[in-house]
Amino acid sequence: MFFRLYRYGLIRSSRDRMMIFWNLIFPVILGSLFHVAFGNYTDKEVLFHRVPVAYVQEEGADGNFALLLEALETENGLIQVQKTSQEKAEKLLREGEAEGIFFQKKTGAGEQSLKGLSGQENSGISLVVAEQGINQTILNSILEQYERTSATFIAIGKEHPEGIQKAAEVLEGEYSYLKEGSLGDAASNSILDYFYSLIAMNCLMGAVMGLQCAVEFKANLSALAARRMAAGASRFRMLWPDLAAKVTLQFVCIIFSVSYLMFALDVPLGDQWGFLLLTLFSGDVLGVFLGFFIGVCGKMPYQMKEALCVTIMMVSSFFSGLMVSGIQRLIERYVPVFARINPASLITKACCSLNIYDTYGRYLENMGIMLALTAALAAGSFLIVRRERYAGI
């Protein structure tokens, strides 16, 4: 029975032209419009890929910076270092093979940067870049952090050698902050936020499907539901295939639009396919259950429930940054509770964190909240519809 009803569920939804337009075509159109508006930016950026950098080290220079670069390359995966000669490094920079050049002289020797964002005489390290952009900002941040750390360390060693151990612990903490926080912020891209929000909105569009499911399930909302509720099959045996069909079809729509963004428009959404799919699926399920919950709650007529569904979807997407970049951070700062439960923000942040952080802490946190929200909506819905009889039909 499940597969038969599931098949009919798929057939019904796939023949619904309005649904096909809004859930499949509309996100593609919106994505294309975003691409037209921000296309150049996204084409040029190679965000979330390692930043290629050349490193020229003078003989006899301090090896600490080289160790840091190696750690950032092997452990952090943030940069891709090519240790080479000055001539070759400059050639790489000219040809666009490197985003910058770190020159390191013996301490005390100066270096004149061509267009340096930062040059420190004391450490003997300078950064040379051909243009300014977010990758160059990342390289500059690395250098600044190193300069600050080594200067602090040297000062403590000179003035309070007894505190060197404690300083090392503090600096270790600062390095962690660099990995989890500063670099994360540096790597985030406000333009990509629009695309993530678009994906989140696409996931939440499942709410309208969930609402349809409720309409076909609540006898006080449609004659069709009344006929089904009067039938000799268990309510949940009819409900599960319907919900599964809606989730499946919505997932297909999401995959289609995300594939379009990634492969047709070249939007760099990262390469963590498995986790990205998991996030999209979770968002899809959350969207469908959100709509189903709205559908089964209260006595509002269908049109009002549909309007409520669309409003929640749009408001949620707006506060995740669909229309105004950076609003998500403002909400996180001033209304953190809302930011934590806003479905679109959760999806956006989960997708985003996959590409920003090396660790999965924040990703799992967002996924956990999403899962909890979905479970709460599902449990609430099922409690309402279980053995339900109506006051009026």
Next chain:
Amino acid sequence: MAKKVVEIENLVKRYKDLIALDHLNLAIEEGEVFGLLGPNGSGKTTAINCILALLHFDKGSVKVFGEEMQPDSYGSKRQIGVVLQNVAVFEELTVQENIDYFCGLYVQEKQVRKQYVEEAIEFSGLENFRKFYPKKLSGGLLRRLNIACGIAHKPKLIIMDEPTVAVDPQSRNRILEGIQKLNRDGATIIYTSHYMEEVEQICSRIAILDKGRCVASGTKEELKSMIKMGEKIHMEAEGLAPYQIAEIKELRHVYQVDYRDGMLEIRCSGGKHNLVHILEYFGSREIGFGRVYSELPTLNDVFLEITGKDLRDHAEVK
């Protein structure tokens, strides 16, 4: 004594201050075509929704096949077919897919279901419209599809709530014949309609609901015998004197005589051979007469007599 398929006892259903069902009692026996008649808002659809356990009710009990009806009384529900007032089919499925979908909620075995679907299509005369979507069907065909979806699984009890609304006479006739066939095949049928002639044609027993109460029930003959009005006789007779009209009024069973423009209208309260008695009177007095015809009371007369002739939609309009 026939087995009771539906038993409703003291059923009370209120919508805030409005009493939709007021201590309703009904018993429907196996093999009947039971007609539920009543003006708008009399509680017919509410009663049906209570039978199907879709509605909460305030008091009383509803038993179907001897079992108290609950939302999860799937055993009883499997034996019920429902044809609701509004067409309830999926717009995105074809005629055949719709019937298969609803039949599949009751019948799991694929081969049996396939056969049932075919029979339902044939029964409703939709053979040439299998691949049509509902929006492409005419009103009559849509109603037939609605019925096919409700009866495809061969239920023992079929509940039909005004299934012939907005249907052309041909389709209506086909639907009524189909209902009679279903009954002959063993199904018990509860049928609500505004069309008195339909109810009179197909129902073996009828209950008249008014203001949530069952105000009369019985066979057509029993209902007709409940009202004062019996036979109505019309005669063409010129120049009748007032004393002759008074004598006619004194005849047995005659309760009202009107004489206007040479046309005599005699109303009898019941009994048999009224016309014979009147003709005997005319013969004995050697009074000449022209055309004569008589009308027996219809269910419509019974309905109007019992529920009154006032319009019932005042409150709703207001």
